[in-house]
Amino acid sequence: MTDAILDSTRPAERSPDDRLRTDPERPEWPNIHAPDTHLIAADAGHSRSQLLRRLGRNPSFVAGAGLLLVIFAAAVSAPVLFPGDPLSMVARPLLWPGQDLAYALGTDSLGRDVAAGLMHGARVSLLIGLVATTIGVAVGTAVGAVAGCRGGRIDDILVRIIELFQTVPSFILLVVLVAIAQPSITTVTWAIGLVTWPTIARLVRAEFRVLREKEFVMAARSLGFSDSRIVIREILPNALPAIIVTTSVMVATAILMEAALSFLGLGDPNVVSWGSMIGSGRELIRTAWYLTALPGVVIVLTVLSLNLIGDGLTDVLNPRLSKE
Amino acid sequence: MTPLLDVRDLTICFPNATPVRNLSFGLAPAEALAIVGESGSGKSLTALALMRLLPGAARIASGRVRLDNDDLLALPEVEMRSRRGRDIAMIFQEPMTSLNPVLTIGRQIAEVLQLHRGLTKAQARREAAELLDLVRIPNPERCLDDHPHRLSGGMRQRVMIAIAAACRPKILIADEPTTALDVTIQAQVLELLDRLRRELSLSLLLITHDLGLVGQWADRVIVMYAGRKVEEASPGILFERPLHPYTRGLLAASPRLHDRLHYRSARLAEIPGNIASAATQAGCPFAPRCPDRLARCRTNVPDERDAASGRRVACHVDLTESSRGLHHDAALSY
Numbered sequence: 001m002t003d004a005i006l007d008s009t010r011p012a013e014r015s016p017d018d019r020l021r022t023d024p025e026r027p028e029w030p031n032i033h034a035p036d037t038h039l040i041a042a043d044a045g046h047s048r049s050q051l052l053r054r055l056g057r058n059p060s061f062v063a064g065a066g067l068l069l070v071i072f073a074a075a076v077s078a079p080v081l082f083p084g085d086p087l088s089m090v091a092r093p094l095l096w097p098g099q100d101l102a103y104a105l106g107t108d109s110l111g112r113d114v115a116a117g118l119m120h121g122a123r124v125s126l127l128i129g130l131v132a133t134t135i136g137v138a139v140g141t142a143v144g145a146v147a148g149c150r151g152g153r154i155d156d157i158l159v160r161i162i163e164l165f166q167t168v169p170s171f172i173l174l175v176v177l178v179a180i181a182q183p184s185i186t187t188v189t190w191a192i193g194l195v196t197w198p199t200i201a202r203l204v205r206a207e208f209r210v211l212r213e214k215e216f217v218m219a220a221r222s223l224g225f226s227d228s229r230i231v232i233r234e235i236l237p238n239a240l241p242a243i244i245v246t247t248s249v250m251v252a253t254a255i256l257m258e259a260a261l262s263f264l265g266l267g268d269p270n271v272v273s274w275g276s277m278i279g280s281g282r283e284l285i286r287t288a289w290y291l292t293a294l295p296g297v298v299i300v301l302t303v304l305s306l307n308l309i310g311d312g313l314t315d316v317l318n319p320r321l322s323k324e
Numbered sequence: 325m326t327p328l329l330d331v332r333d334l335t336i337c338f339p340n341a342t343p344v345r346n347l348s349f350g351l352a353p354a355e356a357l358a359i360v361g362e363s364g365s366g367k368s369l370t371a372l373a374l375m376r377l378l379p380g381a382a383r384i385a386s387g388r389v390r391l392d393n394d395d396l397l398a399l400p401e402v403e404m405r406s407r408r409g410r411d412i413a414m415i416f417q418e419p420m421t422s423l424n425p426v427l428t429i430g431r432q433i434a435e436v437l438q439l440h441r442g443l444t445k446a447q448a449r450r451e452a453a454e455l456l457d458l459v460r461i462p463n464p465e466r467c468l469d470d471h472p473h474r475l476s477g478g479m480r481q482r483v484m485i486a487i488a489a490a491c492r493p494k495i496l497i498a499d500e501p502t503t504a505l506d507v508t509i510q511a512q513v514l515e516l517l518d519r520l521r522r523e524l525s526l527s528l529l530l531i532t533h534d535l536g537l538v539g540q541w542a543d544r545v546i547v548m549y550a551g552r553k554v555e556e557a558s559p560g561i562l563f564e565r566p567l568h569p570y571t572r573g574l575l576a577a578s579p580r581l582h583d584r585l586h587y588r589s590a591r592l593a594e595i596p597g598n599i600a601s602a603a604t605q606a607g608c609p610f611a612p613r614c615p616d617r618l619a620r621c622r623t624n625v626p627d628e629r630d631a632a633s634g635r636r637v638a639c640h641v642d643l644t645e646s647s648r649g650l651h652h653d654a655a656l657s658y
């Protein structure tokens with residue numbers, strides 16, 4: 001009596017509606033046009049070029065990238081436009097900007113060219129910002145990935161270490177680290193990298209904890225992918241947008257940290273940096289305010305450009321915020 | 325005939341529960357076997373156990389899973405990993421989330437081919453296009469460079485099937501492959517699975533709670549209740565003359581078109597109680613809900629035994645087919 005539940009193939013009992021259904025004898029379903037076909041045909045274009053196009057249309061990203069490009073060009077052209085040591089005394093001290101066109105941005109209390117200092121300082125700031133962030137991101141991603149994926153005991157231990165770093169105010173830790181090691185570009189870079197990695201580690205851990213439970217990870221395991229392959233090729237690309245956005249802000253933080261260190265006189269004494277220029281101009285702030293204002297403006301613009309880039313990337317890369 | 329896959333006395337444990345107990349079944353080459361049961365009957369866990377991909381706390385307490393004379397449960401993890409995807413592949417319920425959202429379709433298919441079959445990038449890409457063609461995706465070349473969010477649910481499930489079939493596995497486990505899809509797409513996906521089964525001669529283990537699918541697409545059905553097999557038969561016989569009281573209840577509770585039985589015209593039959601009552605049972609897990617239970621059903625777990633026409637059933641009640649037939653008619657008439 002009950003031949004098969006929902007059996008629509010018995011001709012005697014078919015109602016007129018059932019005739020519209022597909023006949024299992026003809027398995028190609030000619031009467032059903034999958035809506036998929038049309039969707040795909042209508043929707044051409046490639047995702048990566050689309051991403052670039054959306055970045056190009058994002059005003060924050062364009063403004064930030066343009067500004068950063070100018071600063072980058074200044075850093076690159078510094079040795080050509082201002083050959084020689086920017087720390088050498090070249091003119092009468094305390095020339096105001098515009099007073100002597102050979103030193104358009106004036107000179108400081110020791111007669112050093114402010115313009116040369118700013119250009120060469122850009123090299124130091126960008127170098128330290130980029131390298132320190134690379135160190136921080138590499139360490140942080142590795143630690144966060146291991147903690148997020150492994151879970152259990154290893155996760156507990158790594159989270160304690162991260163918390164240890166985060167309970168100490170990072171700038172105090174940075175001062176201590178630099179004071180122990182002799183201040184130089186290398187030690188300052190490493191120290192900044194070492195105090196910033198917990199930020200990215202926490203972020204990556206949180207992302208990985210969510211992503212490892214996703215079905216596509218299970219699907220990848222069911223295809224025989226090894227754990228390391230799943231982490232690097234399946235999970236990491238999904239966490240990348242968050243990492244990229246955070247990185248742009250971390251570069252800004254690193255530049256600020258370096259400036260603050262130099263301001264306190266803990267930077268590399270052999271190179272000029274924006275922070276050390278502000279530090280040495282500080283005593284003359286009432287009579288020659290341009291000595292602190294000019295490097296200050298440059299720092300503000302650099303950090304602003306990186307934050308604008310970060311905002312633009314968030315708009316485009318964050319799936320929850322982007323319209324698509 | 326020796327089965328391709330032979331599962332013996334599989335028992336899966338959580339620290340405080342045993343969701344699958346003493347499950348045994350075989351799967352012949354190119355056979356389509358369906359495992360049916362309601363939520364919580366242990367059918368998905370069984371599938372994951374075959375892949376040795378049980379979630380965290382669950383573990384296989386005892387049993388044997390032989391594939392081609394290798395005990396899968398005894399293989400070292402590295403060896404098992406190389407079997408996954410190559411010998412046994414699996415497709416999941418949720419095609420929307422089973423594909424990696426940030427990788428292109430082409431890369432996701434090519435990755436399996438490169439891993440298991442050692443193809444170069446270019447070879448893998450060509451092969452991926454052929455696979456997409458095999459699962460009837462229009463314009464495969466262009467689909468390769470698309471990201472999953474461009475595809476609809478049915479298309480994604482086709483891509484999942486293409487990935488699972490990429491290495492010509494011997495066994496394809498489909499864990500509720502159509503639950504998330506609408507009815508017309510369901511039929512297309514099952515038709516595709518059935519065609520692949522014949523063309524690639526792979527065995528299909530179809531895990532579902534939809535009895536309608538079983539009748540049309542499976543060669544053999546296992547009905548599970550609370551982690552135990554209660555009945556095993558070919559779908560025609562099972563639907564014609566269900567033996568186990570649970571199977572009878574299930575069939576009575578399913579609406580049939582040709583009975584003109586509809587939610588509006590008559591009350592739909594139901595099985596009283598729910599599956600949670602099985603947890604505390606010393607005897608047959610179905611006893612608290614069973615209309616025919618005997619005294620010993622409460623204390624003794626029924627053994628699985630052979631019944632007529634090649635079927636197996638686990639029940640204490642005298643299940644001669646004549647008496648069953650009467651009961652069944654009576655059950656339907658109210």
